[in-house]
Amino acid sequence: MNRKQFLKLSSLGLSALSFKQVPTAAVNKPIVISTWDSGMAVNAAAWKILGTGGKSVDAVEAGAISIENEINCCVGLGGYPDRDGIVTLDACIMDEHANCGAVAGLEQIKHPISVARKVMELTPHVLLVGNGAQQFALENGFTKEPAVLSKEATDAYNNWLKEGKYKPVINIENQPKKTFGGPFAPTFFNDGTPNHDTMGLVAMDATGNLSGAVTTSGMAFKIHGRVGDSPVIGAGLFVDNEVGAATSSGTGEEVIRICGTHLVVEFMRQGYSPEMACKKAVERIVNRDKAKAKTLQVGFLAMNKKGEHGAYAIQKGFVYSIKTNTENRIIAAKHLI
Template sequence: MLNRRSFLQFTSLGTASVFTSKLFATEKKGFRPIVISTWNEGINANKAAWNILRSKGRALDAVEAGVMVTEASQNCCVGLGANPDRDGIVTLDASIMDEHGNCGCVGALERIKHPISVARRVMEKTPHVMLVGEGAQKFAIAEGFPLEPQQLSADAERSYKEWLKKSEYKPVINIENKGHGPFAPLHLENGDWNHDTIGMVALDAMSNLSGSCTTSGMGFKMRGRLGDSPIIGAGLYVDNEVGAATATGLGEEVIKICGTHLVVEFMRQGNNPETACRKAVERIVKRDKEKAKNTQVGFIAINKKGEFGGYCLQKGFNYAVCYGDDTNFMVDAKHWF
């Protein structure tokens, strides 16, 4: 469902005739190429990805370039401008997966601007899938990635000082959406915090799928905590015969059900992307309904036909969809509660 704000975002990029002829066909028609990504920041990320897809570029290149836009932004909680862990240090996680089932991940990476690109180097230049902590940083430096200053952004420092007054961690549903925007601070007035992620999946003109996921993790998390984003099959999964999916929200709950792998398997059974995402959300609810009532998890997916969809636990999760030069719009995901 599109809300009024999303409609205005969409129509500013194209004409009303495009809106009526294309948008309402999305439930029945697939698109190729196509890219979708989580939350409002997905609009800008999609633009960078689409520049590659529109020229018949590879989906892998598109999903890397797309989320790099978000990583470089100081206006949201992904990247080095993000909220730190409870020790005051920003750590980043990322994963990437291509059409051949190759994948690379980094976890607890410090002082590197683009963890998604380091994850791709892990995939392409090492025999491993995941590098973490000091080892991941050493690898990044060896690959030519510069070390950024060890300091918090002004907003993150202010937020951290506010958090230290109580030193409590209380996840806030949909804070990814509330915290975005060109002038949005990285903190809330009540001092409550949560994680932030951008996930992206794409289908290119050659019918190949790839995906990426990058995050700063939960704000004020315990030192060393990893969520679902750098874990293949949890925060990201791609099967080029079937489809691709990525996740956002409380990573621990996604990990417990191997969320994105589950979404892809539901698509393998013949479910469309939205239904597959819904079934994965149902699995979370079935595990612990009372906990799920106070948790947000959202999934988005694309199948091999170029059909897309998303679903979440709570109202408020949205995702960006782009399949044309003048077609880049927000969709409010359907929700369980």
């Protein structure tokens, strides 16, 4: 067979396929999913918009704002400081048109997620950092506010200063712990180690459009200037309105190394379910260095255009929250190790 004959047959085959009608299951929408059990309150804030026919991009911003308003150790101005005692915030947002905006290393601004949205809507850029991000925020109506740590966060930082080293505790989500009131309360474990995580959420509105957002104060006691995966499009968050969306939580450096959420969405494009897509991304991290993986926690959370959702993590302990018209619950993710 020559090339011309091959192309002719191929085009006939594609034409035949294009006329094949494939039934699609009804999508359960609107729907919002978010990382961790603290996502229950975040989902409730997002649902105030989704439940009344609002847009997914507005819903994910509202959800992120709700946790930034709380005094907690993982997100916002109450979050754990870096090793110099400075609270720096990271956030990103992405809508159904692949518009996206992000900020990193932002200081003294209460709502980094809203600054990220301004970056998306008002500039030709995607990511602003440090002093430049703060200057942009101030020029667009935001005001400086001091970071006010909770007593527990202050105590944890002072305890950390005694040794002056950072060593994440493996699988800290599963250790016996105590909390200090409220849905966004800081969580401490037996040795006083803080549980530092990220709030990521993905929503589908009544029209079927997807958006996502991430907000965090980053890794506790990090080197000043460190930026993890959270504000990096394709690492901490990725949205493809034809396929699905994904977000992540855990050791950001490992997520960046594999462009984790973009990878999850590409696996969904290949036909994998959200859970299996997340699993394959986790396997990519683990298989690269199995010994190192035993010391890490990374979790991925995803939703496809059918409204199907799923998650997977390296270690036991990663959970996510879901809210629809018919369910409102926390789901434990499967894990590889």
